[in-house]
Amino acid sequence: MIKVLLADDHEIVRMGLRAVLEGAPDITVVGEVATAEAAIAAAETGGMDVILMDLRFGAGVEGTRVMSGAEATRAIRQLESAPKVLVVTNYDTDADILGAIESGAVGYLLKDAPPAELVSAVRSAAEGDSALSPVVADKLMTRVRTPRSALTPRELEVLQLVAAGASNRQIGEDLMLSEATVKSHLVHIYDKLGVRSRTSAVAAAREQGVL
Template sequence: MIRLLLADDHAIVRAGLRAILEESDDIDVVGEVATAEAAIAYCTTTDVDLVLMDLRFGSGTSGVEATATLRDLPNAPNVLVVTNYDTDSDILTAIEAGACGYLLKDTPPAELLAAVRTAAVGQSVLSPAVASKLMTRVRKPESSLSPREIEVLGLVEAGMSNRAIGKALYLSETTVKTHLVHIYAKLGVNSRTSAIARARELGAI
């Protein structure tokens, strides 16, 4: 069972997300909060597997700042950003803060549920719209995979988790996630499986 916390400053958004998520037998929405500070406070006293985090709240701590704080907790929950904002800097800043993935609020319910299950185990996920935006941004002659990105993708192909890849390459787990975001963008994909398949097609791995 995935223990999930909703963090969004709009009650109607939280209600909509809860309605979708609670239809699944493997997801338990254990709480909801309206501020980033409340999300941090909740997770310091309650076991949570995944936080669905808005990027911007009305005031105070941002979703990015809260994500970084949450990921430093002893029993750190995974964080999946769900927001209306899709600028390159927003996406990359959130991932670098430790978020497992990035979805837009217009993501179809089936994709949201799939992303929640993926992010809950610490795997990276991007909504197709976000992956497409990043791909368009980096689609240049120099956008081929770097040696390090090929190395990371090769370990993904071997079935290793982000944490295991980080240990193998002496990188932080956050750095591995950032590499994966760049890989997804360059290959025009939004999942580990698709990245491996596309890289094989291109002869990159």
């Protein structure tokens, strides 16, 4: 029996995932958590084979930073006898996908995936095999085929904040980087995208499907 933990801040999503998974004869949901920190704590106690992890959790107490699903995945994968992590989320940007995979997730599905695809992905994850939704697989293949414009996860984070209108100082504060480091990332982004300005970088990234 494959034992699964659900980590998502929306109860209705957890209910839907549970309903789908418990319809499979070889899968059982052993618990639910609503924060990334709780997912790590649960993983430390053991008793599960796969964690279905959202990428972004709801806002915490004002002034505090909320841990992401990618950060939780990285921490969980460092545990002894760590469970496999399968990301199930609404977000499909390159930055989100690459960040999750590089953090140690064995798979990445979107929340609108068909029930059969979700069940199959959980089984694959339990075996240690990769499980990617078609949309995610296509994005990864596109990235491999266009190495010149392949931005690193950090560069993609910077570019996302640029697209949101953040200044270099704001980007530095959000990502805990110095302004000099932010400028360095922007130089690399411009070079990879073949542009010379913030506006052009955002436009080029959107045209290529990076944002």
